[in-house]
Amino acid sequence: MRESFHERLDELGEQLADMAQQAGAAISGATTALLTADLALAERVVEGDAVIDRARSRCEEHAYALLALQAPVATDLRVVLAGVRIAESLERMGDLAKHIARTARRRHPEHAVPDPVRPAFTEMGRICTQLARATELAVRSRSLTLVRSLEESDDEVDQLYRELFITLMAPGWAYGVVAAVDVALLGRFYERFADHAVGVARQMSFVATGRLGKSD
Amino acid sequence: MRESFHERLDELGEQLADMAQQAGAAISGATTALLTADLALAERVVEGDAVIDRARSRCEEHAYALLALQAPVATDLRVVLAGVRIAESLERMGDLAKHIARTARRRHPEHAVPDPVRPAFTEMGRICTQLARATELAVRSRSLTLVRSLEESDDEVDQLYRELFITLMAPGWAYGVVAAVDVALLGRFYERFADHAVGVARQMSFVATGRLGKSD
Numbered sequence: 001m002r003e004s005f006h007e008r009l010d011e012l013g014e015q016l017a018d019m020a021q022q023a024g025a026a027i028s029g030a031t032t033a034l035l036t037a038d039l040a041l042a043e044r045v046v047e048g049d050a051v052i053d054r055a056r057s058r059c060e061e062h063a064y065a066l067l068a069l070q071a072p073v074a075t076d077l078r079v080v081l082a083g084v085r086i087a088e089s090l091e092r093m094g095d096l097a098k099h100i101a102r103t104a105r106r107r108h109p110e111h112a113v114p115d116p117v118r119p120a121f122t123e124m125g126r127i128c129t130q131l132a133r134a135t136e137l138a139v140r141s142r143s144l145t146l147v148r149s150l151e152e153s154d155d156e157v158d159q160l161y162r163e164l165f166i167t168l169m170a171p172g173w174a175y176g177v178v179a180a181v182d183v184a185l186l187g188r189f190y191e192r193f194a195d196h197a198v199g200v201a202r203q204m205s206f207v208a209t210g211r212l213g214k215s216d
Numbered sequence: 217m218r219e220s221f222h223e224r225l226d227e228l229g230e231q232l233a234d235m236a237q238q239a240g241a242a243i244s245g246a247t248t249a250l251l252t253a254d255l256a257l258a259e260r261v262v263e264g265d266a267v268i269d270r271a272r273s274r275c276e277e278h279a280y281a282l283l284a285l286q287a288p289v290a291t292d293l294r295v296v297l298a299g300v301r302i303a304e305s306l307e308r309m310g311d312l313a314k315h316i317a318r319t320a321r322r323r324h325p326e327h328a329v330p331d332p333v334r335p336a337f338t339e340m341g342r343i344c345t346q347l348a349r350a351t352e353l354a355v356r357s358r359s360l361t362l363v364r365s366l367e368e369s370d371d372e373v374d375q376l377y378r379e380l381f382i383t384l385m386a387p388g389w390a391y392g393v394v395a396a397v398d399v400a401l402l403g404r405f406y407e408r409f410a411d412h413a414v415g416v417a418r419q420m421s422f423v424a425t426g427r428l429g430k431s432d
Contacts, residue, residue: 067297071287081283081300088301169394177396178385184397185404 005070012062012083017140019055019090020200024132026052026097027193031125033104034186035118037111045101052094059087082203086139089196089203093132096189096196103182112182114175117167120160124190127153127160131197138204147201157194161187221286228278228299233356235271235306236416240348242268242313243409247341249320250402251334253327261317268310275303298419302355305412305419309348312405312412319398328398330391333383336376340406343369343376347413354420363417373410377403 026045033042063084066072072080103112113121131153138146164187167173168180242261249258279300282288288296319328329337347369354362380403383389384396 064294064297067293068289071289071293073284073287077283077287078280081280081297084297085301085304165397168397173393177389177393180393181381181384181396181400184400188401188404 005066005072005076008062008066009076009079012059012066012080013139013142015055015059015062016083016086016090017136019052019059019087019094020132020136020139022048022052022055023090023093023097024129024136026094027100027125027132028129030097030100030104031121031129033101034113035111035122035125037104037108039105039108042101042105042108046098046105049094049098052091056087056091060084063087078206082206086200086203089199090135093193093196096193099189100186103186107182112179112186114179114183116175117164117183120164120167121186121190124157124160124187124194127157128190128193128197131157131194135197135200138201142204144205147205150198150201154194154198157191161191221282221288221292224278224282225292225295228275228282228296229355229358231271231275231278232299232302232306233352235268235275235303235310236348236352236355238264238268238271239306239309239313240345240352242310243316243341243348244345246313246316246320247337247345249317250329251327251338251341253320253324255321255324258317258321258324262314262321265310265314268307272303272307276300279303302416302419305415306351309409309412312409315405316402319402323398328395328402330395330399333380333399336380336383337402337406340373340376340403340410343373344406344409344413347373347410351413351416354417358420360421363421366414366417370410370414373407377407 026048029041029045029048032038033045063080066080067077106112131150134146134150134153137143138150164183168183173180242264245257245261245264248254249261279296282296283293322328347366350362350366350369353359354366380399384399389396
C-alpha cells in the first residue's frame with residue numbers, strides 16, 4: 001500500500017508540473033498576443049484556460065482521494081496538502097494569463113500597450129514565463145534550489161510594476177485614460193502572476209521544511 | 217481523544233470566524249477611509265492587517281497540528297482542509313482591504329474617488345462588508361443557507377465593477393489618468409474581495425457536501 005501511495009503521489013507531482021507548464025505557455029502566449037495584437041493567439045489563450053481549470057479539479061480530486069483513502073502522516077501529508085495549494089496557485093496563474101489575453105482581444109486591432117511601456121511588458125512577460133518554468137522544474141524535481149531565484153525574479157516584477165505607475169502617472173502620459181487603465185490592470189496581472197509563482201515555491205519549501213515562508 | 221479533536225476543531229472554527237470578523241472590520245474601515253479621506257482610519261486599517269496575517273498563521277498551525285497528530289478522516293478531514301483554505305481567503309480579503317486603505321492614504325488630503333463613482337464605491341463597500349459578515353456567520357454556524365445569498369451579492373459587485381469601467385472609459389470622464397487608474401484598481405480590489413468571500417462559502421459547502429462549487 002505504501003508503494004502504491006508513493007506512486008500516486010508521484011502522479012500528483014506530474015499533474016502539477018504539467019499545470020505549471022500550461023500556465024507558462026499561457027503567460028507566454030498572452031504576452032505575445034498582447035505585444036503583437038494577435039487576436040487568434042489571444043483567443044487560444046482565453047479558451048485554453050479551461051484546460052488548466054480542469055487540471056486543477058483533477059489534482060484536487062487526486063489529492064483528496066489520497067488523503068481520504070490512505071490517511072498519510074508527516075511528510076507525505078505535507079506533500080499532499082502542498083499539492084492542493086500549488087494547484088490553486090497554478091489555476092490562478094492561468095486565470096491571470098487569461099485576463100491579459102482578454103485585454104489584447106478587447107483592444108484588437110489596436111494595441112493595448114502604448115510604445116513607452118512596451119519594454120516593461122516585454123520584460124514582465126519574459127520573467128513571468130521564466131517563473132512558471134522554474135515552478136515547473138521545482139515541482140518536478142521537488143527541489144528548493146530554485147526558490148531563492150524565484151523570489152528575486154518576483155522582486156524584479158514588483159519593481160517593473162512600480163516603474164509602470166511612474167510612467168503612467170507622469171504629466172507627460174499622452175495615451176489617455178483607457179490605455180492608462182489597461183496598463184495599470186495588466187501590470188497588476190503580471191505582478192500577481194509572479195506572486196503566485198512565489199507562492200508555489202513557498203509551498204515547495206513547506207514540503208521540505210514544514211515551515212511556511214513569509215506571506216505578503 | 218475524539219472529544220479533544222472536536223474541541224480543537226471548534227477552536228479552529230472560532231479562529232476563522234474571528235478572522236472573518238476582522239476582514240469585515242477592515243473592508244468597512246477601508247471604505248470609510250476612502251470615502252471620507254480619513255488618514256488616521258486608513259493608517260489603522262493598513263497596520264491592522266498584520267493582525268489578520270498572524271491569525272492566518274495561527275489557523276494554519278492549528279490545522280496542521282490537528283492533521284499531523286490526529287490523522288482525521290472523512291468529514292473531519294474535509295473540515296480541517298477547508299479551514300486551511302478559508303484562512304487563506306480571509307487573509308487575502310484583509311490584504312485587499314489594506315490595498316484600498318493605502319490608496320486612501322496615498323491621495324490624502326485629496327479624495328481618491330471622484331464624485332461620479334462615489335455611489336458605486338459606497339455600494340461595493342456596503343456589500344463587501346455584508347459579505348464578510350455573512351462568511352463569519354457561515355463559519356460560526358457551519359451553515360450553508362447563506363451560500364446562495366453570498367453568490368448573489370458577488371454578482372452585484374461584479375455588475376458594479378463593470379459599470380465603473382463604463383463610467384471611467386466614457387469620453388466624459390473629466391478626472392484625469394491618475395484618478396482613473398485609482399478607480400480601476402480600487403474596483404478590482406472590491407471585486408476580488410467579494411470573490412474570496414464566495415470562495416469561503418464554497419469551502420463551507422465542500423465541508424458539507426464533499427463537492428466543490430464551480431470556480432472562476
